Amino acid sequence: MDSDINGSMNNLLNITIRYYAVLLLAILLLSAPAFYLIIERLFIQDVDEALLLRKEEFLKYRVNTLKTSDLVLWNSYNRDDNLIASEMRLMKDSIFQQFFLDTLANEWEPYRVLLTPVTIDNSKYNLQIRISLVESEDLMFSILITFSVVVVMVMAGMILITRWLSKRLWGPFYETIDLMEDLEMDKINDVLLTDSRVEEFVRLNASLKKLLEKNQRIFRSQKEFTENASHEIQTPLAIFQSKLDMLLQSEGLTEEQFKLIRDLSSSTKRLSKLNQNLLLLSKLDNDQFSKSDEIDISATVMSIAAALSPLADIKSVKINCHVVPLQLKGNRILFEILVNNLLANAVRYNEENGMIGITLSRSALVISNSGPELTLSPEKLFERFGKGDHPQSTGLGLAIAKKICDAFGYTIRYSRQNHLHEFTITF
Amino acid sequence: MKILIIEDERELASTMGDYLKNEHFICEFAHDFKTARDKILVYDYDCILLDITLPGGSGLELLKMLKKEGKTDGVLIISAKNSLDDKLLGLKLGADDYLLKPFHLAEMSARVHAIVRRRKFDGKDSLVYNEITLNTQSKRVFVNKKEISLTKMEFELLIFLIGNKNRVVSKEVIAEHLTGDNADFLDNFDFIYSHIKNLKRKLTEAGGEDYIKTVYGLGYKWQYE
Numbered sequence: 098m099d100s101d102i103n104g105s106m107n108n109l110l111n112i113t114i115r116y117y118a119v120l121l122l123a124i125l126l127l128s129a130p131a132f133y134l135i136i137e138r139l140f141i142q143d144v145d146e147a148l149l150l151r152k153e154e155f156l157k158y159r160v161n162t163l164k165t166s167d168l169v170l171w172n173s174y175n176r177d178d179n180l181i182a183s184e185m186r187l188m189k190d191s192i193f194q195q196f197f198l199d200t201l202a203n204e205w206e207p208y209r210v211l212l213t214p215v216t217i218d219n220s221k222y223n224l225q226i227r228i229s230l231v232e233s234e235d236l237m238f239s240i241l242i243t244f245s246v247v248v249v250m251v252m253a254g255m256i257l258i259t260r261w262l263s264k265r266l267w268g269p270f271y272e273t274i275d276l277m278e279d280l281e282m283d284k285i286n287d288v289l290l291t292d293s294r295v296e297e298f299v300r301l302n303a304s305l306k307k308l309l310e311k312n313q314r315i316f317r318s319q320k321e322f323t324e325n326a327s328h329e330i331q332t333p334l335a336i337f338q339s340k341l342d343m344l345l346q347s348e349g350l351t352e353e354q355f356k357l358i359r360d361l362s363s364s365t366k367r368l369s370k371l372n373q374n375l376l377l378l379s380k381l382d383n384d385q386f387s388k389s390d391e392i393d394i395s396a397t398v399m400s401i402a403a404a405l406s407p408l409a410d411i412k413s414v415k416i417n418c419h420v421v422p423l424q425l426k427g428n429r430i431l432f433e434i435l436v437n438n439l440l441a442n443a444v445r446y447n448e449e450n451g452m453i454g455i456t457l458s459r460s461a462l463v464i465s466n467s468g469p470e471l472t473l474s475p476e477k478l479f480e481r482f483g484k485g486d487h488p489q490s491t492g493l494g495l496a497i498a499k500k501i502c503d504a505f506g507y508t509i510r511y512s513r514q515n516h517l518h519e520f521t522i523t524f
Numbered sequence: 525m526k527i528l529i530i531e532d533e534r535e536l537a538s539t540m541g542d543y544l545k546n547e548h549f550i551c552e553f554a555h556d557f558k559t560a561r562d563k564i565l566v567y568d569y570d571c572i573l574l575d576i577t578l579p580g581g582s583g584l585e586l587l588k589m590l591k592k593e594g595k596t597d598g599v600l601i602i603s604a605k606n607s608l609d610d611k612l613l614g615l616k617l618g619a620d621d622y623l624l625k626p627f628h629l630a631e632m633s634a635r636v637h638a639i640v641r642r643r644k645f646d647g648k649d650s651l652v653y654n655e656i657t658l659n660t661q662s663k664r665v666f667v668n669k670k671e672i673s674l675t676k677m678e679f680e681l682l683i684f685l686i687g688n689k690n691r692v693v694s695k696e697v698i699a700e701h702l703t704g705d706n707a708d709f710l711d712n713f714d715f716i717y718s719h720i721k722n723l724k725r726k727l728t729e730a731g732g733e734d735y736i737k738t739v740y741g742l743g744y745k746w747q748y749e
Contacts, residue, residue, distance in 0.1 A: 324605065328577065331604040332533055335626035339539040342629040345692050345743065346543075352740040359694055359742060362628075369626050373606060407677075408703055411715045430608065 110263050114256055121252040125245065133241050140237065141209065144228050145192055148211035151178065151226050152190070156215070165218045180215070183223045187214040197227070206231050269293035273302060280309075320385055327376040331369065338365045374493040377434070378481070381500045388505070390429040395420040397429075398457055401436050405444055413450045414466075420457040425524060427505050435501045438494040439464045439520055446518070454517075465519040478511055525570040525640055527551045530560045530586070531602065532579055540573065543629040544636060546690065557581035564590060564597075570640045571598040573632070574619070576610065584610075587617040598639035602627070630684075630693045631701055637687035653686050654748070655732050667730035677702055678723045685736065685746040694743040720744060 155178065163171065163180075172179050190213045196205040208227040215224045269291040276290065290302040341362050345355070380386065402418050409416055443453045443466035451467035471478075479499040482492035502509040508523045525548055531537040532555050541551035552569075554560035557580035564572070564586060572590075576583030583601070590597060599619040603610060611622045620639045623632060641660070642649045650659045658665040663679055665672050674682065684701050685693070695713040702716075724736050737745045 328604040331625045332536070335604070336533060336536045336539070338626040339536055339543070339629050342697075343539055343542060345694065352742070355694075355740050355742050359696065362694065362696065365626065376606075404704070 109267065110260060113263075114259055117255055117259065118252065121248065121255070125248045125252075128248075129241060129245055132244055133237065136237050136240060140233050144209045144230070144233070145211075147228060148192060148209060148226050149190075152211060152213050152224065155224060155226075160215055160217065163217050165220060168217070168222075177227050179225045179227075180217065180222045181225055183221070186221060187212060187223060189214075194230075195227070207234065266293075266295055269295070269298050270301070273298070273305065277305070316383065316385075319383055320380070323376060323379045323383075327372055330372050334365055334369050334372070338362065338369075341365065371493070374497060377497055378493065378500060381431075381497070381504060384504070386428045386431055386504065388426065388428050390427060392425050392427055392429050392432050394423040394425055394432075394462075395457055397433060398436055398455060398462065401433065401440055402455055405437075405440050409444050409447075409453065412444070412447060414444060414447045414453060415451075416453045416455065418455045420455070421459060423457060423459055431501045431504065435498050435522075436462075438498045439522075442466075442494060443518075460524055462522045462524075463519060465514075465517045467517055471513070471518070475511055475513075479509070525549050526567070527636065528554065528560075528563060528567075528569045528572045528597075530554045530573060530578065530583065531575040532556060532577075533575075540629065540632065543691065544633060557586070560586055561589065564595070565593065568595065569597045570643060571600060571636050573600050573602055573636070575602045576614065577604060584613065584617060587614065587619060591618050596643065598643045600632070600635055600639055602632075628697045628700065630688045630691065630697045633691070634684050634687035634701065638683075651683065651686060653689075653735075656682075656686075656727070658682070667727060667732040670730055672726050672730045674723070674726060677719050678726070681719055681723055685744065689735075689746040689748070692739050692743045692745045698744070717741075 168180055190211060192209065192211050195208055195210045197208055198204070199206050207230040209230055211224075211226040213224045213226070215222050270293075272291045290306060293299060293302070341358055345358050347354075350358075398420055399418060402416055406416055440453070440455070443464055446468045447453065447466050448468050453467075454463070454465040456463045456465075479495045481496040499509055502522060505524075510521045510523070512519050512521070527541075527544055527549055529537050529540055529551055531540070531553075534555060537553050537555065541553065545551050552563065552567075554563050557578050560574075560578065560583075561581075574583045574586060578586075587599060587601075590599065599621075601611075601614045601619045601622045602625060603614075603622070604625040606624055614622055620642070621635050623635060638649075638660075641651055649661055650657065655668045656665070657669075658679075660683065663676075665674055665679065665682070680702055681698065684698065695716045698716050699713045702719075720736060720738075724734060727736075728734050733748075735746050735748060737747050739745060
């Protein structure tokens with residue numbers, strides 16, 4: 098199973114890229130106009146300096162050589178340095194922007210204008226020096242476009258490189274995630290974490306490895322403990338049972354004594370079964386079973402039904418079995434225990450001349466049986482030690498069945514329909 | 525017949541020996557790996573009862589040793605662990621059968637007898653008790669050379685009783701043997717009574733002796749007066 102690096106909207110890469118994109122967009126949106134304004138300002142400062150310089154030149158070289166009769170001619174040759182008669186006397190220089198009509202192109206064009214008071218032939222005039230801003234505008238516009246293109250390219254490049262680099266850098270990380278997701282407790286040793294140059298991942302993998310090893314040690318020792326404990330209990334039970342068997346051989350045994358010995362024997366058997374069931378429950382709790390067998394469900398159900406039919410015959414209970422071919426993945430032994438527990442109950446709690454119905458479809462297994470009403474409330478049915486009437490019941494059969502279903506992801510339900518007990522396992 | 529009981533729990537071992545010994549069976553004991561190994565290498569046995577959780581070494585090692593030495597002693601593995609892996613491995617290593625603790629001595633006895641029979645007759649597995657002859661493979665039974673017809677249950681019952689001759693076996697033990705591990709959810713064991721009754725009838729009708737004695741209606745014994 099491969100993590101899709103290009104996957105969901107919320108994965109690592111996409112979130113990172115989103116932040117970058119927003120940042121770059123903000124920079125672009127803010128900086129483009131700012132850039133423009135700054136460049137424009139600088140440019141205009143330049144132009145204004147040029148205007149002032151031209152004014153200085155005029156005042157130094159021209160103003161004293163001009164006569165009022167030259168003015169018309171002067172103005173026609175110096176469109177940009179016009180001398181304008183004015184009643185209003187300017188007190189000082191004034192610089193501003195103004196549009197003038199270009200008669201050839203028939204467009205209004207922007208100019209930067211300097212108005213300054215001069216004296217020609219003892220008459221007062223305003224000198225209007227102007228410089229066209231058209232080309233500079235075009236230039237600024239080009240600069241702006243170039244700037245924007247550069248920013249967009251940077252953004253695109255950043256995204257592409259982030260993706261490429263991330264795949265390389267983060268690859269081991271995603272592999273680690275996959276490995277962890279697929280981890281099974283009893284296969285920890287097979288887990289190989291990929292090497293990486295990235296310091297954080299090296300640290301992560303080292304920590305994970307330590308954690309896994311520790312977990313496995315705990316798992317193993319727990320497993321050993323429960324198995325050893327169970328095994329230790331069976332041995333004194335074995336001695337007990339065998340001594341009882343010998344006792345039965347005694348000479349001069351009365352009927353009373355015989356019965357007592359029988360009762361002791363059956364209690365021993367119950368203890369032993371209880372022990373085994375507890376061990377099984379503990380193993381299920383610790384998730385000590387693999388789940389990768391291919392199970393032929395229909396064959397298993399039928400063979401267990403066949404194995405139990407002699408016992409059903411004793412009570413004249415009829416078994417009706419309808420199965421469809423079905424294969425599932427799981428643990429074969431656990432599944433057999435599950436079916437066996439349910440079918441055994443179906444026989445155990447049945448009545449004389451009763452019936453058992455087994456129906457297997459692709460989605461569910463239904464086991465129903467006739468028999469007297471439950472003495473236990475249905476909610477308590479799957480609890481541990483919730484017992485029915487049967488003396489030999491350990492009270493764990495259904496609890497184990499439920500735990501096995503949980504382990505496989507199945508659901509198990511009980512219902513009472515038409516005087517029948519019905520257990521439904523949904524796959 | 526020589527039987528070797530390899531079991532570290534001495535109480536259990538001696539009880540097993542007491543049950544098995546009769547005029548035909550002699551029982552020897554080994555309580556640890558070293559003793560077991562020495563006995564195995566030196567002597568031949570008709571059946572070895574092997575506890576695989578021995579101190580000093582796994583019983584499975586002894587099995588491998590038997591195989592390596594090319595010995596044909598029958599082996600009944602006894603184990604407290606209900607481990608499928610162990611069971612499969614044991615049978616693969618050449619054991620004849622596998623018994624889980626705690627067990628009824630009667631069950632143990634029946635299995636030992638089966639192993640001894642198979643070994644004695646080179647797998648032909650036939651059983652002879654006075655006038656009764658039967659073959660476990662063909663499932664045929666003869667009384668005074670005349671064939672009688674038994675149901676599957678009656679057949680198994682007969683072998684079981686003979687395999688525990690002169691011992692009292694309770695109805696529960698018989699039921700468990702006949703129906704496997706699920707016997708514990710039978711309400712009563714009356715069906716045993718009817719099987720016994722039919723078996724007795726068929727045997728005596730064919731001219732055989734009545735060897736089946738009833739003990740308080742709670743148990744039975746195959747006995748030769």
